[in-house]
Amino acid sequence: xxxxxxAAPPIAPLPAPVRPDPVRDRWAAPMRLAIAxxxxxxATGDVPVGALVLGPGGEVIGRGHxxxxxxxxxxxxAEVVAIRQAAEQVGEWRLSGCTLVVTLExxxxxxxxxxxxxxxxxxYGALDEKAGAxxxxxxxxxxxxxxHRPEVIWGVLADECGEQLREFFDTHR
Ligand SMILES: [Zn+2]
Numbered sequence: 283x284x285x286x287x288x289a290a291p292p293i294a295p296l297p298a299p300v301r302p303d304p305v306r307d308r309w310a311a312p313m314r315l316a317i318a319x320x321x322x323x324x325a326t327g328d329v330p331v332g333a334l335v336l337g338p339g340g341e342v343i344g345r346g347h348x349x350x351x352x353x354x355x356x357x358x359x360a361e362v363v364a365i366r367q368a369a370e371q372v373g374e375w376r377l378s379g380c381t382l383v384v385t386l387e388x389x390x391x392x393x394x395x396x397x398x399x400x401x402x403x404x405x406y407g408a409l410d411e412k413a414g415a416x417x418x419x420x421x422x423x424x425x426x427x428x429x430h431r432p433e434v435i436w437g438v439l440a441d442e443c444g445e446q447l448r449e450f451f452d453t454h455r
Pocket of ligand 1: 359388389
């Protein structure tokens, strides 16, 4: 007995191949923590940006989210909050050997604070084409005229970081 051959299911468009990116992939886990930190900001009407400072061994020694509205402080960007906490934890202002992970490209102030803290590496997610000082509008941290220049790794989970911001602006502005 011959049964009718069932019609083949339509072929769904295949997802784009995921290419391994060893430089960025190794920072995905801490970036997820920074995204979780950023998610705390909207409770006070603050733009969701989150940052972590990792010690030389990869341990979290500082974390912060944007809290400008919460504390009424124009300098209370996620990076500055995290850097202050890390310096307190370490017991001095020099954060040599540390890595700062942040969901959005740092602004000029934060790029300046990063250089001054001697942080050795900056990992960020979304580009900030309007105010970014780590490659977009300025490139403060890699300016050859400066003595201390951290390594910069950009675009880690950039889509997720950008989406978190877009969602905030869609609902709050
Ligand atoms: Zn900033």
